[in-house]
Amino acid sequence: MKIALKLLWYFAFLWVAMLCIGVFVMYSGFFKYQRAFLTIKQAAINTGWYLPAFYCHIIGSSLILFAGFFQFSKAVYNNRQLHRPLGKLYVFGVLFFAAPGAYVMTLFVNRGNWVFASFFVQNTLWVIFTLLAWLYIKKGRVTDHIYMMRRSYALAFAAVTLRFYIWGLTVFGHGVNFENNYIIIAFLSWVPNLLVAELINHFDNTRISPISHDNSN
Template sequence: MSITARLLRYFAFFWILFLCAGTIYQYINFKHDTYFIHLKQTAVATGWYLPAFYCHIFGSSIILLAGFFQFSKTVYNNRPLHKALGKLYVFGVLFFAAPGAYVMTLFINRGGFVFASFFIQNTLWVIFTLSAFLLVKNGKIDAHVKMMHRSYALAFGAVMLRFYIWLFMRLGIGVDFENNYIIISFLSWVPNLILVELINRYNKCPYRTLQN
């Protein structure tokens, strides 16, 4: 692994760990007195938002960590562990994180473009994850790995969203100015997919030996 790839991996793991630990610490007691929940009181009042919210944030925290280690050769070569983490990832996306995200998307109050960004991201996430699962069941390992790259790129969008919000705030740009949140919403996942497509195209897949 090159120095650049190693640094990017460390960067990704730091932000994943930071996001997941912060999320679990802040919401594990299921209290509704956080700043974000206060902003969503109208949505909370419907009775739909909070269950979806908790499914999404806790499901996403688990699958971000599970998915990250799936790309380790050590984990990949441990077939029982790789399959267990893979099932955890797919189950978490399809039955918790993505359905929760769909419900939360219905209560976005930042305009049509932001709604479209999150809706498209979530829909692609479901498609790529389900496709990856079906591909590995059919023994198409190279295609499975590439599809999982795409799926995890969209999962990692949750990390990049928080990173760009933090960055915009630190730079004094803010997120409430006109069009800023639109930029952040697309910036959190579109570049991820572009990078993954480059990786899928120019990197030979080293995972050819694992059979279902």
């Protein structure tokens, strides 16, 4: 079981690394936007709203994916001097960059109402869980904070699972333009992630006593 979990950890890290490195390689170079799928977003870019939101989202998401991934490592979690700044980076990145950028990008989704609804609900839950996680730790409610952070990162990890499904459908299927495929992967990218987080929370018997406000900062 431990070997399987370790292999899963390395597999997840590989995809996080590929996504984050790919973002900086593909979209670097003085923010030239004639790249990848942005070539089909010219109408949105011309509004003046899309491009700033896009870079806030992808760069913010890349940073918080890395920061959040290591927060669940015991070595990092037990190192308060490292865990706290990474946690602040994660919360700040979600609430002020990644999620606001995602909201603006969602307005320009052109794949139908169901895809729009999926991304909108996912992003809203992401904001709620992240904000609650921050409020809980400020109040010293460590266990509640951990549960909420699992939910929050499950939704952040949707950036990875979405691209994994797109890659899988492109290589082994008919691509994302096949009938209803994008609707399916839009929900599949985050709903199972959240269910896994809920299962982990449900079977986690660890209970940490509330700590004082002074110790939670």
